[in-house]
Amino acid sequence: MNQISPLAYVHPEAKLGDNNIIGPFCFIDRNTVIGDNNVMQNSVTINYGARIGNSNEFFPGSSISTKPQDLKFKGEDTICEVGDNNSVRENVTISRGTASKGTTKVGSNNLLMENMHIAHDCVFGSNLIIGNSTKFGGEVTVDDNAVVSAEVLCHQFCRVGSYVMIQGGSRFSMDVPPYIIAGKEPIRYAGINIIGLRRHGFSNDLIDLIHNAYRILYSDGTREENINRIKSELQVTKEIQYIIDFVQSSKRGIIK
Template identity: 80%
Template sequence: MNQISPLAFVHPEAKLGDNNIIGPFCYIDRNTVIGDNNVFQNSVTINYGARLGSNNEIFPGASISTKPQDLKFRGEETICEVGDNNSIRENVTISRGTASKGTTKVGSNNLLMECVHIAHDCIIGSGEIIGNSTKFAGEVIVEDNAIISANILCHQFCRIGGYVMIQGGSRFSMDIPPYIIVGKEPARYMGINLIGLRRRGFSNELIELIHNTYRILYGTGTRAENIAKIKNELQVTPEIQHIIDFAETSQRGIIK
């Protein structure tokens, strides 16, 4: 049975699962689907097109599936998908999609700290920690298990690899490949995310292989020459293949 405050508004067409707690001054619009065991603290807004999983906790002032801040948006039918077990802190905003992709996606087991903004058509993976006031412009992709610190500004269409650590206050407009640390001003490659990889159970041998891969990738040759050298000189495990694929398919170029 859901616990809905008499001071909350839930549209009659909203679809709610079971055991949700909806606090005072929450607003849940029509064309919304909400799973089970979610906690909406006071003053949470669940807008048109939201699709929420289960066991999420959403804090005051958060607004999910907001109208995109994109002048090309013409009211087309789009959605915003949020998975399970997320902690979405105060004043987080997540826009729904546009005609470009139709859907904004946020995975599961994420911590989105206060005032994070996720724009239209972004794809945010699972296991992320995203710090206070970090902003993602439209159509950004973040792979799983990234740690993205506070006050970061990410240009539209960028891709961020998994298992990265990005220093607070960074600004960037290029892709960030997986397993690395990015920092300083301007933001640049600072080495591999050694502590993060160890915490995630990467073996010392694999960490050394990743380190050697980036030593070559950021070497003196062209990107194509360095990738060919990686393929010829190193063992190409799935992790190394992912780095190769990421670099070869990057549309914006990888961060220097």
């Protein structure tokens, strides 16, 4: 049975699962689907088009599936998907999609800290930690297990790779490849995320292999020449192939 405060508003067309807690002054709009065991503390807004999974906790002031902050948006019928076991802290805003992709997606087991923003048509993975007041422009992709610190500004259309650590206060408009630390001003490659990789069970040999891949990637020579060197000089594990594919598919280019 759901526990719904008499001070909350739930639209009659909203679809709720079981065992949800909906606190006072929450607003749940029509065309919303909410799974089981979610907790919505006071003053949470679940807007039109939200698709919420299970066992998420939404803190006061969070607003999910907001109308996109995009002048090209003309009211098209789009959605915002949020997975399971996310902690969505105070005043977090997540926009729904536009005609570009139709959906904003956030995976599972993420910690989205206070006052951060995910814009329209973004695709966020799982096991992410996003710091306070960090903002992502439209159509950004963040792969699994990334850590983005506080007050980071990410330009639209960028991609952030898995297992990265991005320093607080950074600003970037290029892609951040996987397994690295990115920081300083202007933002740049600052080494391998050794501590993060060890915490996730990467062996020392694999960490050394990744380090060697980036040593070659950021050496003299064109990006294509350096990729070819990686392929010829190193064992191409799935991790190394991920780096290669990430760099070769980058449309904005990777940080220096």
